[in-house]
Amino acid sequence: MTVHGDADRLRIEGLLRERGESILKRWTDLAAGAGGGHADRALLDGRLREIFQALSRSLEGGDATDLRGLLADLSRGLAREGFAPSDTALVVFSLKEAVYEAVEADEDFALLRGYVWFSKFVDDLGLFTFETYVTFREKIISGQAEQLLELSTPVVKLWEGILAVPLVGTLDSARTQVVMEKLLQGLVDTGAEHAVIDITGVPAVDTEVAQHLLKTVMAARLMGAECVVSGIRPQIAQTIVALGIQFGDIVTKASLADALAYALRRSGVQVTQGTDRRVVVGMEGA
């Protein structure tokens, strides 16, 4: 910044100091109209006041950490309340308008030049809130993706020695890895010798997904457990054949019930239909 520019900058700082209250009031009015219209007015006022004070401090002292922290708070707060990032930016940009009105009233050319510098400064702040908003959102999204990965792969025990993994959603490498690890750990923990991988909730099976399934079955087999793949819908069966995917000697069943019956038979459990189909309700001796 040139000496000339510094002088202009000092003028703006002086203006902000002298007419701070009126500029701040005008700013809160404009901001409420621009973006924060639906926000809690008192809360917005408080926030803008803090930001304005931090702004004045940073102009004098040159340290903008405080200011950026407050702006980040504002951005996050508005994002949580469901505002678009442009709303937050507009709130910040309306400060320019408030200051300009003050500059206009004071017909001074040097002040106007200072205003151009100030305008750039506020633009940077606006962009900063935008950035904060985006990083905040991205954090939410990645957190949700992680949760989804955790949630969507339960390993359930169907019977003594029989585990099931109901898969829901598209299978990709990352998810298959999680499924594989969870299933194999489940086999170790429970000592189960049979596992059913149910793909009823998998929307499409392509060569890649089939490859992933095969790998899982192979790994389970290496550990001494047999896997049955169940829940193959008619369209998926057609796709599998059309793609020429070979499931080899892996047992496949149409429904989870069939797979359970098969696994029970293999583990030596006999299921018989009771001859007495009456359901007895009530207490013993009643």
Added chain:
Amino acid sequence: MERVPILKLDDVLIVSIQIDLEDQGVLALQEDLAEAVVESAARGVIIDITAVEIVDSFIGRMLSTIASISRVLDAETIVAGMRPAVAITLVELGLSLGGVRTALNLEKGVALLEDRYDAGVAPVPR
């Protein structure tokens, strides 16, 4: 060089690998095992790898080779107690251990061999 002990339980040989095997050790184990199978006329070999945390393709092939050798000598090989991480590694390496039967743990491995005997001809008591 550390040698892996081979234990005999009735007509089953049990090998529990508890050290990180070097290639030399693997070859020695193959030789020892072949001799032990002939000597004891074993019907089954159980290799317990519960303690093995890291495998490479050489050890993967070793398991297959031992199984093949044992089969020639009329003994069935069972690999017991493979860890999930090891299983995943072997699958990623493209090794499916053809001809090797697997069991979740030593107990189930022994049970598996006994099932075999029950189904077939019982061994002559000695």
